[in-house]
Amino acid sequence: MAEMMFWEAVRRAHDEEMARDPMVICMGEDIGVAGGTYKATKGLYDKYGPERVIDTPISENGFTGLAIGASFIGVRPIVEIMSVNFAWLAMDQLFNSAAKVHYMSGGQLRAPVVVRSPGGTAHQLGAQHSARMEKVFMGIAGLRVVTPSNPRQAYGLLKSAVRCDDPVFINEHELMYNLKGEVPDEEYFMPLEGSEIAREGRDVTLFGYNISVHWALQAADVLAKHGIEAEVVDLFALNPIDREGIRQSVSKTHRAVIVEEAEPPVGVGSEVMAIINEECFFELDAPPVRVSAKNVPIPYNHKLEKAAIPSPDDVVRAVLKMFGK
Amino acid sequence: MNSSLKNTLSVESHKRLLREMLFARRFEERCYEAYVERKIGGFLHLYCGEEACAHGVIEAARPGHDYIITSYRDHIHAIKSGVDPKAVMAELFAKVTGTCKGLGGSMHIFGVDHRFMGGYALVGGPFPLAAGIAKGIKMKGGDEICICFLGDAANNQGTFHESLNMAALWELPVLYVCENNLYGIGTRIDRSTAVVDQYKRVSAYNIPSRQVDGQDIDVVYDAAVDAIEHVRSGKGPYFLELMTYRYRGHSMSDSNAYREKAEERRWGERDPVIILRDRLIEAGEMTLDDYKKLDHEILEQIEDEIIRFAEESPEPPLEMLEKYVLVENDPWVRGGAG
Ligand SMILES: Cc1ncc(C[n+]2csc(CCOP(=O)(O)OP(=O)(O)O)c2C)c(N)n1
Ligand SMILES: [Mg+2]
Numbered sequence: 001m002a003e004m005m006f007w008e009a010v011r012r013a014h015d016e017e018m019a020r021d022p023m024v025i026c027m028g029e030d031i032g033v034a035g036g037t038y039k040a041t042k043g044l045y046d047k048y049g050p051e052r053v054i055d056t057p058i059s060e061n062g063f064t065g066l067a068i069g070a071s072f073i074g075v076r077p078i079v080e081i082m083s084v085n086f087a088w089l090a091m092d093q094l095f096n097s098a099a100k101v102h103y104m105s106g107g108q109l110r111a112p113v114v115v116r117s118p119g120g121t122a123h124q125l126g127a128q129h130s131a132r133m134e135k136v137f138m139g140i141a142g143l144r145v146v147t148p149s150n151p152r153q154a155y156g157l158l159k160s161a162v163r164c165d166d167p168v169f170i171n172e173h174e175l176m177y178n179l180k181g182e183v184p185d186e187e188y189f190m191p192l193e194g195s196e197i198a199r200e201g202r203d204v205t206l207f208g209y210n211i212s213v214h215w216a217l218q219a220a221d222v223l224a225k226h227g228i229e230a231e232v233v234d235l236f237a238l239n240p241i242d243r244e245g246i247r248q249s250v251s252k253t254h255r256a257v258i259v260e261e262a263e264p265p266v267g268v269g270s271e272v273m274a275i276i277n278e279e280c281f282f283e284l285d286a287p288p289v290r291v292s293a294k295n296v297p298i299p300y301n302h303k304l305e306k307a308a309i310p311s312p313d314d315v316v317r318a319v320l321k322m323f324g325k
Numbered sequence: 326m327n328s329s330l331k332n333t334l335s336v337e338s339h340k341r342l343l344r345e346m347l348f349a350r351r352f353e354e355r356c357y358e359a360y361v362e363r364k365i366g367g368f369l370h371l372y373c374g375e376e377a378c379a380h381g382v383i384e385a386a387r388p389g390h391d392y393i394i395t396s397y398r399d400h401i402h403a404i405k406s407g408v409d410p411k412a413v414m415a416e417l418f419a420k421v422t423g424t425c426k427g428l429g430g431s432m433h434i435f436g437v438d439h440r441f442m443g444g445y446a447l448v449g450g451p452f453p454l455a456a457g458i459a460k461g462i463k464m465k466g467g468d469e470i471c472i473c474f475l476g477d478a479a480n481n482q483g484t485f486h487e488s489l490n491m492a493a494l495w496e497l498p499v500l501y502v503c504e505n506n507l508y509g510i511g512t513r514i515d516r517s518t519a520v521v522d523q524y525k526r527v528s529a530y531n532i533p534s535r536q537v538d539g540q541d542i543d544v545v546y547d548a549a550v551d552a553i554e555h556v557r558s559g560k561g562p563y564f565l566e567l568m569t570y571r572y573r574g575h576s577m578s579d580s581n582a583y584r585e586k587a588e589e590r591r592w593g594e595r596d597p598v599i600i601l602r603d604r605l606i607e608a609g610e611m612t613l614d615d616y617k618k619l620d621h622e623i624l625e626q627i628e629d630e631i632i633r634f635a636e637e638s639p640e641p642p643l644e645m646l647e648k649y650v651l652v653e654n655d656p657w658v659r660g661g662a663g
Contacts, residue, residue: 034511057481057517058448124366126430128446300430301419
């Protein structure tokens with residue numbers, strides 16, 4: 001096991017898959033000569049050349065569609081969209097073409113394309129650069145959505161996504177590229193479905209994904225001092241989402257808090273609550289709670305920005321309240 | 326000045342424009358410092374080197390009457406449109422006295438009182454918005470026009486072609502100004518764009534277009550007067566390409582390592598502020614000492630008035646967070662006025 005940064009893990013997965021299969025290409029804005037905004041493709045242009053490491057024009061819907069078309073006949077593209085805020089522009093091709101072509105062709109065509117893109121609220125990037133779009137992507141039938149919370153997952157999910165014949169959207173986070181973590185030295189493939197228990201506990205389950213796993217873990221540390229043993233479940237797959245994993249953990253702890261960076265309507269929180277309702281309602285000792293962002297566009301002012309998104313403290317407060325403390 | 330120019334500016338206008346452009350340069354440089362001091366956050370895109378573009382075009386327009394819209398590189402367009410530079414700086418400092426009460430930030434300066442319709446962060450987003458404003462102008466029957474400033478790389482968005490087609494089809498009063506600084510972040514134009522001359526790309530829509538030097542304010546002004554006349558007279562859209570260069574990185578997080586020093590030097594020698602300054606000096610209208618004095622005054626004004634205002638202004642209150650999500654007190658939310 002070696003420690004590496006999140007961006008290095010993503011880069012390593014690219015490199016290995018490109019070395020293995022000449023049909024694997026990567027494309028996006030400033031990913032080639034410049035090595036990518038977050039260095040996820042650093043050095044690959046020199047290694048694999050401009051036919052396979054492609055600097056694109058600023059034409060998100062166009063180059064995503066081009067990648068999807070290429071994937072129809074055997075190319076395995078990894079598309080980087082510089083920020084999820086720009087992925088709004090590519091949603092037509094992603095949703096109308098990639099997600100549906102297998103189905104509407106009666107199984108004749110596949111779109112094995114990977115689209116990676118970082119989202120989240122970073123440092124005062126303002127309303128048009130702070131979207132959290134997982135909630136949008138996870139609701140589209142035919143599109144897989146995964147979202148790594150650490151370098152190991154980032155590496156293993158991309159490795160599997162490239163090999164998988166479905167279109168996969170990988171939701172990364174702008175603030176997490178320098179996060180360090182252990183990554184196996186040998187090749188490693190993560191399943192594209194399921195969840196991981198990031199911390200075992202018996203009193204309450206904190207569901208998180210991507211950055212909110214870290215908030216949940218921090219909250220769990222604090223809660224332990226209050227005598228509450230929180231279990232943290234990392235929902236690294238959002239579509240399909242791990243119904244069975246959710247059921248098992250709630251059946252054990254009997255309480256659930258969902259921690260999400262996005263606004264509450266129609267999101268991971270509401271989805272997990274619905275699943276709890278459907279799968280294990282009678283296991284509950286208390287109504288589930290979600291800790292979400294405020295339902296607002298993200299403001300520029302730092303103080304307001306911080307107030308707009310949840311913090312580990314908010315999670316602690318929500319849990320203590322649930323326990324009547 | 327230059328005898329090949331049709332529309333010329335008076336000496337008084339030249340002197341004022343020199344002041345405005347030098348002010349713009351110093352304003353942006355001060356933003357750079359404030360960013361390093363962490364007074365400004367987020368993404369910050371500076372306009373140094375491109376001053377003659379916004380100043381030449383807006384000088385030929387009617388600010389406050391014509392509508393102006395642009396990208397994230399928007400401070401100077403706002404100021405030249407009439408927005409108070411104090412409010413722009415206060416916005417960058419995330420203060421409640423800012424143009425958008427601290428909610429917008431550098432990429433989103435708005436000044437609707439001055440018909441400055443805002444800066445937008447999504448590349449290519451303003452193309453159709455400008456066409457829509459022009460549609461509104463046409464419906465209302467006024468003689469305003471809409472001017473949309475965007476970069477060269479933005480022209481690779483579908484919205485560019487979609488908007489040009491609609492603007493031409495419906496003869497909308499919109500002037501598209503392409504500030505061609507040869508780069509979209511780190512990608513040089515010939516690596517992203519099949520046809521490097523942007524003005525040629527609009528001929529497919531039968532839209533008249535022209536490419537001129539964007540470093541010489543007289544050339545920009547001259548071309549803009551003609552372009553604006555065309556649009557205002559009801560003949561439909563126009564596309565003006567200004568060849569320019571940014572003197573700093575794309576944004577503060579850009580290393581700028583991809584550009585060759587020789588290229589930077591070449592464009593550095595065509596500094597729009599210096600071109601106008603030397604023109605005035607050659608004409609005997611100003612001395613180098615006058616210029617230095619002017620510079621000094623501007624620096625003082627920025628420090629004493631603008632930075633101070635931004636520093637001393639309060640931050641927006643926490644209640645503001647949820648204030649402008651939806652329109653307040655709209656009776657139709659309840660199904661009517663009653
Ligand atoms: C839809 C979209 N894609 C990508 C970006 C990231 N981005 C911001 S500015 C920029 C380059 C734009 O270049 P250009 O249009 O030439 O304007 P300039 O910055 O040179 O003034 C890119 C790729 C974005 N903001 N929006
Ligand atoms: Mg440019």
